[in-house]
Amino acid sequence: MSAAILDGKALAARIQAELTCEVQSLQERFGRPPGLSVLWVGDNPASAAYVRNKNKSGQAVGIDVAKSQHLKASLSETQLLALIDRLNADLTVDGILVQLPLPEHIDSGRVLNRIAPEKDVDGLHPVNLGRLVRGEPGLRSCTPAGVMRILSEAGVPLAGKTAVVIGRSILVGKPVALMLLEKDATVITAHSRTADLSAITQMADVLVVAAGRPELVTAAMVRPGAVVIDVGINRVTDYEGNSRLVGDVDFDSVREVAAAITPVPRGVGPMTVTMLLANTVQSYKQRLIE
Numbered sequence: 453m454s455a456a457i458l459d460g461k462a463l464a465a466r467i468q469a470e471l472t473c474e475v476q477s478l479q480e481r482f483g484r485p486p487g488l489s490v491l492w493v494g495d496n497p498a499s500a501a502y503v504r505n506k507n508k509s510g511q512a513v514g515i516d517v518a519k520s521q522h523l524k525a526s527l528s529e530t531q532l533l534a535l536i537d538r539l540n541a542d543l544t545v546d547g548i549l550v551q552l553p554l555p556e557h558i559d560s561g562r563v564l565n566r567i568a569p570e571k572d573v574d575g576l577h578p579v580n581l582g583r584l585v586r587g588e589p590g591l592r593s594c595t596p597a598g599v600m601r602i603l604s605e606a607g608v609p610l611a612g613k614t615a616v617v618i619g620r621s622i623l624v625g626k627p628v629a630l631m632l633l634e635k636d637a638t639v640i641t642a643h644s645r646t647a648d649l650s651a652i653t654q655m656a657d658v659l660v661v662a663a664g665r666p667e668l669v670t671a672a673m674v675r676p677g678a679v680v681i682d683v684g685i686n687r688v689t690d691y692e693g694n695s696r697l698v699g700d701v702d703f704d705s706v707r708e709v710a711a712a713i714t715p716v717p718r719g720v721g722p723m724t725v726t727m728l729l730a731n732t733v734q735s736y737k738q739r740l741i742e
């Protein structure tokens with residue numbers, strides 16, 4: 453028996469079509485579109501495709517991305533903070549996202565802290581992370597929100613189920629663990645120092661993998677019938693010199709034991725972008741009524 457493939461790309465397209473309608477009617481009622489500014493500093497090659505995707509998809513749903521900027525790697529932290537201050541004060545900007553990683557000479561914590569929490573569409577400001585910990589409404593980080601949406605659309609039950617998260621980053625592992633907990637799962641977080649990873653992963657009804665290690669999870673580590681969400685995106689080069697994208701899960705073997713699995717690409721990645729756009733629309737509406 454082979455697993456159901458959870459098609460994140462198709463789900464993303466459906467949600468973006470809904471967002472397009474909503475943005476159109478907001479534009480008609482309030483006279484301006486939602487605005488998103490994606491700030492990309494330097495030339496990290498991995499960031500290029502993601503940033504392009506965010507701007508392109510934003511534009512496709514009618515969000516104004518004119519204030520997105522590609523900044524030179526030599527930009528100082530002070531200059532970046534000053535730019536964020538201007539965008540915080542700009543009434544046409546509803547969302548600000550600083551693409552990570554930043555160049556070494558810039559302290560990303562200080563930069564993320566500077567974004568006005570109500571414009572923090574990445575959900576990485578301490579205020580929004582604090583709201584998540586408290587279970588209060590707020591902007592939720594995009595990749596974790598995308599993971600949760602894939603699970604809910606697929607009708608995967610979480611209450612009372614064992615969810616294992618591999619990875620403890622602030623971008624994915626920690627927030628997704630909190631969101632699973634919010635849905636009454638029994639949550640275990642494993643990471644690079646976990647002693648017997650396989651023993652832990654075999655307990656999982658739902659396995660969320662955000663380890664950043666290509667094809668770390670193999671079939672032997674997965675309980676038959678588990679739902680596997682692969683957050684990893686790794687560009688690998690095979691022995692013939694061809695480059696391709698793989699996740700943190702060995703898709704070909706794990707699909708034989710899992711009940712459902714997300715592919716890479718076309719899984720979580722497109723949902724990350726879609727949740728960013730949804731957050732931008734949420735921020736716009738929130739800012740209108742406040």
Ligand SMILES: Nc1nc(=O)c2c([nH]1)NC[C@@H]1CN(c3ccc(C(=O)N[C@@H](CCC(=O)O)C(=O)O)cc3)C=[N+]21
Pocket residue numbers: 461501502505549550551552553574594595685697716717718719720721722724725
């Ligand atoms: N402040 C910040 N927020 C982020 O949300 C953030 C970040 N920094 N830094 C890097 C990661 C990575 N990320 C992805 C976005 C889109 C795809 C995506 O669209 N993937 C497609 C296409 C992949 C491809 O073809 O290259 C797919 O998986 O099918 C993937 C990964 C957002 N990130």
